[in-house]
Amino acid sequence: EDKVVQSPLSLVVHEGDTVTLNCSYEVTNFRSLLWYKQEKKAPTFLFMLTSSGIEKKSGRLSSILDKKELFSILNITATQTGDSAIYLCAVEYGNKLVFGAGTILRVKS
Amino acid sequence: GAVVSQHPSRVICKSGTSVKIECRSLDFQATTMFWYRQFPKQSLMLMATSNEGSKATYEQGVEKDKFLINHASLTLSTLTVTSAHPEDSSFYICSAETSGRANYGYTFGSGTRLTVV
Numbered sequence: 001e002d003k004v005v006q007s008p009l010s011l012v013v014h015e016g017d018t019v020t021l022n023c024s025y026e027v028t029n030f031r032s033l034l035w036y037k038q039e040k041k042a043p044t045f046l047f048m049l050t051s052s053g054i055e056k057k058s059g060r061l062s063s064i065l066d067k068k069e070l071f072s073i074l075n076i077t078a079t080q081t082g083d084s085a086i087y088l089c090a091v092e093y094g095n096k097l098v099f100g101a102g103t104i105l106r107v108k109s
Numbered sequence: 110g111a112v113v114s115q116h117p118s119r120v121i122c123k124s125g126t127s128v129k130i131e132c133r134s135l136d137f138q139a140t141t142m143f144w145y146r147q148f149p150k151q152s153l154m155l156m157a158t159s160n161e162g163s164k165a166t167y168e169q170g171v172e173k174d175k176f177l178i179n180h181a182s183l184t185l186s187t188l189t190v191t192s193a194h195p196e197d198s199s200f201y202i203c204s205a206e207t208s209g210r211a212n213y214g215y216t217f218g219s220g221t222r223l224t225v226v
Contacts, residue, residue, distance in 0.1 A: 042217040
């Protein structure tokens with residue numbers, strides 16, 4: 001059965017900490033892996049990863065994909081309270097886009 | 110950038126009635142759209158894949174007669190919740206594969222909060 005698993009399910013850190021969020025997957029016909037941040041309504045796009053070993057970076061956020069071990073990580077450095085959100089990992093395979101359960105991140109000031 | 114407009118953003122309906130949710134791609138053509146539902150503090154669960162000009166593909170456990178999907182044009186997909194019940198109350202959200210997907214993948218509508226009373 002195809003699946004996308006995120007860990008941890010929730011995380012509480014202090015401002016300035018670095019966090020690493022994990023996403024593993026088992027799917028057939030993998031096309032891409034995407035990371036989203038969801039605060040109140042629609043998820044907002046963070047990264048799209050298709051190739052192994054190439055880090056994508058945007059400010060304090062970065063992500064990398066390992067297609068051999070079938071996982072991706074999302075790193076957030078120097079966390080801020082505004083980073084508090086649900087972080088969703090989604091895998092595109094075949095003609096589907098399926099989400100993991102998400103990681104609820106809370107950054108305390 | 111690509112925009113997906115979803116309406117209504119919030120709807121309250123009585124049990125037994127039907128509700129239609131629209132999802133429009135405003136500046137690009139979307140041959141495929143996805144419909145998700147999300148319960149509080151849970152992730153997005155894929156309900157169905159909507160294909161322009163053909164029948165939608167439903168995920169296991171999703172009743173196709175209850176959640177009617179129509180994708181009659183390249184810019185519009187609709188989800189109709191028929192004979193709604195309180196347990197159908199949820200957040201429904203659509204997404205479309207974005208033109209220029211190599212960089213952005215998918216664009217989401219702003220979601221519809223359905224409350225069935």
